[in-house]
Amino acid sequence: MVTRKEKREMEKEVNYLFELLKTQNHFFKNLNKLLKDVDDPRHQSYITYDTEVKPALPH
Helix, strand or coil, rough: CCHHHHHHHHHHHHCCHHHHHHHHHHCCHHHHHHHHHHCCCCHHHHCCCCCCCCCCCCC
């Protein structure tokens, strides 16, 4: 049985962003392409940021 203290120590070592990206890559390999293909109905002059997001996944 793992104690609460041991569990807290183990959770400190987990990189949750990396785990999320691994899950996304496993179940939704083409999610970025699907999102990129969504039409943005807003006027382009109102958009002040780039919609292209490329998460870095270690291979």
